[in-house]
Amino acid sequence: MTRGRPIAFSPDEAANAAMQVFWSRGYESASTRDLLAAMSLSRSSLYQAFGNKEQLFLEALRRYRESLVGRLGRRLEASPSAVDFLASLFRETAQEAGSDRAALGCLIFNSASELGQQDGLPSQHARQSIAAITALFQQAVERAQAEGDIDPDRDAAALASYLTMGMAGLRILLKSGSDTHQAGQAVELLLDGLRR
Amino acid sequence: MTRGRPIAFSPDEAANAAMQVFWSRGYESASTRDLLAAMSLSRSSLYQAFGNKEQLFLEALRRYRESLVGRLGRRLEASPSAVDFLASLFRETAQEAGSDRAALGCLIFNSASELGQQDGLPSQHARQSIAAITALFQQAVERAQAEGDIDPDRDAAALASYLTMGMAGLRILLKSGSDTHQAGQAVELLLDGLRR
DNA sequence: CCATTTAAGGATCGATCGTTCCAAAAATGG
DNA sequence: CCATTTTTGGAACGATCGATCCTTAAATGG
Numbered sequence: 001m002t003r004g005r006p007i008a009f010s011p012d013e014a015a016n017a018a019m020q021v022f023w024s025r026g027y028e029s030a031s032t033r034d035l036l037a038a039m040s041l042s043r044s045s046l047y048q049a050f051g052n053k054e055q056l057f058l059e060a061l062r063r064y065r066e067s068l069v070g071r072l073g074r075r076l077e078a079s080p081s082a083v084d085f086l087a088s089l090f091r092e093t094a095q096e097a098g099s100d101r102a103a104l105g106c107l108i109f110n111s112a113s114e115l116g117q118q119d120g121l122p123s124q125h126a127r128q129s130i131a132a133i134t135a136l137f138q139q140a141v142e143r144a145q146a147e148g149d150i151d152p153d154r155d156a157a158a159l160a161s162y163l164t165m166g167m168a169g170l171r172i173l174l175k176s177g178s179d180t181h182q183a184g185q186a187v188e189l190l191l192d193g194l195r196r
Numbered sequence: 197m198t199r200g201r202p203i204a205f206s207p208d209e210a211a212n213a214a215m216q217v218f219w220s221r222g223y224e225s226a227s228t229r230d231l232l233a234a235m236s237l238s239r240s241s242l243y244q245a246f247g248n249k250e251q252l253f254l255e256a257l258r259r260y261r262e263s264l265v266g267r268l269g270r271r272l273e274a275s276p277s278a279v280d281f282l283a284s285l286f287r288e289t290a291q292e293a294g295s296d297r298a299a300l301g302c303l304i305f306n307s308a309s310e311l312g313q314q315d316g317l318p319s320q321h322a323r324q325s326i327a328a329i330t331a332l333f334q335q336a337v338e339r340a341q342a343e344g345d346i347d348p349d350r351d352a353a354a355l356a357s358y359l360t361m362g363m364a365g366l367r368i369l370l371k372s373g374s375d376t377h378q379a380g381q382a383v384e385l386l387l388d389g390l391r392r
Numbered sequence: 393c394c395a396t397t398t399a400a401g402g403a404t405c406g407a408t409c410g411t412t413c414c415a416a417a418a419a420t421g422g
Numbered sequence: 423c424c425a426t427t428t429t430t431g432g433a434a435c436g437a438t439c440g441a442t443c444c445t446t447a448a449a450t451g452g
Contacts, residue, residue: 004428005419026310028225032410042431043411053410103313112372113309114222117299130372158381161369165382169365173357176308176326185354186361193389200398201449228440238400239441245399249440 011049014039018050019060023107026114027057027122057122064107065129072136082143083150086163087191093170094183102174108133109171130164137163141194150195159194166190207245210235214246215256219303222310223253223318253318260303261325268332278339279346282359283387289366290379298370304329305367326360333359337390346391355390362386 017038021030032053036046050056072089079085096102108129115123138160144150150159166187173183213234217226228249232242246252268285275281292298304325311319334356340346346355362383369379 003420003426005417005430007429008418031408033408042429044413044430044432047411048429105309105312109368110309112368113301113306116301116371117373127372130368155381157378158385161374161378161382162385165362165365165369165386167365168368169361169363172305172308172326172364172368173361175312176323177313178357182353182357185351186357189354189358189389190361192392193385196388199396199450201400201447203399204448227438229438239402240400240443243441 007045007049009039009041009045014041014049015056015059015063018056019063019107022057022060023064023104023110027111028114030057054120054122058125061107061111061122061125061129065132068106068108069132069136073139076136076140076143081149082140082147083195086137086140086144086194090166090170090187090191091184093167093174094187095180097174097178097180097183105171105175106167109168112168130168133167134160134164154196162193163190203241203245205235205237205241210237210242210245211252211255211259214252215259215303218253218256219260219300219306223307224310226253250316250318254321257303257307257318257321257325261328264302264304265328265332269335272332272336272339277345278336278343279391282333282336282340282390286362286366286383286387287380289363289370290383291376293370293374293376293379301367301371302363305364308364326364329363330356330360350392358389359386 017040018035021034021038025034030053032043032046035053035056036043039046041049046056050059075089076082076085079088108126111122111126112130115126117123138156141150141156141159141163145152145154145156170183170187170190173186178186213236214231217230217234221230226249228239228242231249231252232239235242237245242252246255271285272278272281275284304322307318307322308326311322313319334352337346337352337355337359341348341350341352366379366383366386369382374382
């Protein structure tokens, strides 16, 4: 069956460790030394198992996106009210203000900001990940409209863009040291605009 | 009076050129080679005139902030309506969608996202620059309240945070390839929340 | 026109970057 | 137990990083 020496690390755990490094340091600033240390494997193993730094980042971003969208999707499904789901999501994020978690930001928005409109897969995948977040917000808005909490005549796609803009901006506020009061106030105003 | 050979470059133009490099490439990714090429001076002259890369960045960020805040402050003063100033500012920014200008983003928000809560002056100055933008928005909101366009009972500081969050998010939308339609819709919803 | 002072050019520094490569180690199948 | 296969550890690669330093060029004051 399997010939030769078996690998001594968990590819899954290694990829998650790499994700953490990219999350806290950014794509370019994360050195292979940082990655190797956090992943607890040797240089050869990294390149053998993940190709190179770019491919490792794509894998990390993919995991982050699927984890985030999956988690939020399940939470939306489990929530009795789509508008409550959105409100609690934004309020809980604002409550992170001042924490280490808040300083990290969101890997997707971090990457979109760092990579902008560059050529290449990392930038492209970051942009697609933002589109995935917007799509999830649109699902929530449409459900809230069906539930009578948002006027069905309002444009769900526009509201979704508004929410993505809000979350991206909130992440920047938190990264720039906004406190829970300031972030909370901004989020309440954002949510007022949602329910109108 | 002035002894020795005079400098052959304009420190002002050189600093502006450096600002452009940091703006398009980011703080860490901007190499001294990039900076030297754009500033059209020699290595010695850069270190002689600006100290080092960090100090040059601080100077570039200071210029950007003062230019931006100064320009917006004058535009606010010249505007007959503070709420119109805010609306046109956000609308014009959304209209940049798809352009090279939109891909650049804003040096202040870019730097805040890149540097986060790091120790050191660059991060600190980026955060202070965001505070300066919020202060300008608060001025505009307070004037709009005095002009009867915004309910004076509403919290001007909270609205200012809301606007900073909105602008930061808008910059991310534009960086991630949002088109003028999508960005425009999000901005209109943001402005609805302002005037309520 | 010479001595002095400062800028400009560029070689060079040690450190670090991402990546490759090779030999040693550790597993398997027969 | 040996041949084979694959992983592992780490040396080494060329490129680039920010920064320093020394020589040369170009200005001024006397």
